[in-house]
Amino acid sequence: MTNIQIPYSTNHITVAIPEERLNGILESRAHHYTPEASEEELVQRALANPIASPRLSELVQGHKKIVIITSDHTRPVPTKIISPLLLKEIRRTNPQADITFLVATGFHRASTERELIAKFGEELLQTEKIVMHDCWDADSLVSIGKLPSGGELHINKLIMEADLVIAEGFIEPHLFAGFSGGRKSILPGVVSGETIQVNHCAEFIAHEKARAGILDGNPIHIDMLYAAQEAKLAFIINVVIDADKKIIGAFAGDMEQAHLAGCKFVGELASVEPKPADIVITSNGGYPLDQNIYQLVKGLSSGEATCKRGGIIIICAACNDGHGGEAFYRWYKEATGGAKEIMDKIMRIDRNSTIPDQWAAQIIARIQLKHTVFIVTDQCDHQLIKDMGFQAASTIQEAVEAAQKIAGADASFTVIPDGVAVIIK
Structure with missing residues (x-):
């Protein structure tokens, strides 16, 4: 047996796979990368x-007026290290x-005080000005033109009122934007819900270039880069982290060039060859990315990239925050025809009529049409999981046994301990 550690919430769970049936363990080399300096020194x-x-x-x-x-709270950016050095x-x-920290929530809920303390630390939270972006608050937004896709570009007023705009963040593979970081601080970070919806339309999500590790020709990236240029994002500091959420690389400077340098670094570490298998076990990298089902599109996309058609994907994720979005949940709760009904409806929605969270529903439906998916959690209502077309298991052992009953006792396995961290070519 081969014992493999899978990130889960703030800890790990162990899965034992027969060695002769294990096709491969797909990991980013970032998880074993030894940086040449401490976290603080790398940022400095x-x-x-x-x-x-x-x-x-x-x-x-x-x-005079600077916005950072x-x-x-859904991103494991080590702000406690980066922000004091930025200041x-x-x-x-x-x-x-006059410095303001603008929290880029995108479509996410506002961070709680507890989450902000965990992110910034109590001292910085008490001494600095921190504002939470709200993509639906029309009074806090201003129109600055149109995106290349034709969508209206509405952005937080604080950005346009600032003399200088800076962004901190981290770079990892992103399932449809190619990579996180850089221009993503603007779109979807601090724009309107309507702007995000056009950028995340069904047409773009289905585009062959809207995949992890791809920037050239990616229509979602093109919109994002344009938005950041129009917002006059002047300087970024983006870091790369390992499995323990420790900084192993840092890239600062021009919004586009520094980001590309970081993406090159990540791409070289994260790219792996697929190992097709009947059963693929993956995760969302543990906390904070495994707090809800909405975020699981990331780990599931990696599983999809190496799972045989008709095979089974098992994703280990706490999902202690439930579905992660009421609109996202309703796509599944109200669909009597399952994933096919959802996909058919979404693909009929034009670019300018995108519905909140349809992109996550679209990607999950795409995966469910090809695979049976188990979510392993002891922190989320299993009925909610089943309502959304998944199978539920309380332990990894329970999920593996159930998967083998479907795929057969001699089924092959591939394990992706951190599905968010890899680019499967």
């Missing part, structure tokens, strides 16, 4: 040596600057 070095940009301490001179866009760099030459 990136800030001191920006890519295609003056140093931030030079850029901020003469600017930061990720929300130090800014205040070294502009101690009087």
Whole structure:
């Protein structure tokens, strides 16, 4: 037997697979990468040596209102490390600057005080100005034109009122934007719900280039990059993290060039060859990305990329926050014809009529049409999981036994311990 650790919530669970039936373990080399410096030093070095940009301490001179866009509670960005170093760099030459942290929630719910403390730390939370973006609050948004896709570009007023816009974040493979980080701080981070919906339309989600690791020709990325340029995103600091959410790389500077450098670094570490199998076991990388079913499209997409058609995907995820979106949940709860009905309805929706969260429903329906999917959790209502067309199991052992009853006692396995971290070519 081969024992494999799978991230789950803030811990791990272990699955034992017969060695002769294990086709492969697909992992990002980032998880075994040894950085050349400490987390703080990596960020400091990136800030001191920006890519295609003056140093931030030079850029901020003469600017009164500065906005720092930061990720929300659903992203494992080590803000506690990055933000104090950003503030130090800014205040070294502009101690009087009026600085606002704008939390890029995109379509997500607002972060709780507890989540903000975990993200920023109590001291920074008490001493700095922190604003939560709300994509549905029309009074906080302003129109600045149209996207290449034709959609209206509405953005948080704080961005347009600022003298300088900076973003912190992290870079990982993204199932339809190619990679996270960089321009994604703007779209979907701090734009309107309507803007996000056009960008995440059925046509784009179904596009062959809207896949993990692909930027060139990706229509979703093209919109995002344009939005960031129109928002005048002047400087980014993006990090790369390992399985323990520790920083192993940092890239600062020009919004596009620094991001591309980080994507190259991630791509070289994360790319793996598929190992087709009857049963694929994966995860969403544990907390914070496995808090709800909505986020599971990420780990499931990796499973899809190496699972034989008609095979079974088992994803280990706490989902302690439930479905993650009422509109997303209703797609499944109200569909009498299952995944096919959902997919047929979504593909008839034109670009400008996109419904909230339909993209997640679309990707999951695509996967369910080809595979049986088990969610392993002891922290989520199993009936809710079944309402959404999944199978539910309380333990990994229970899921494996059930999967083998479907696929056969001699079924082959591939394991992707962290489905969010890999690009399966």
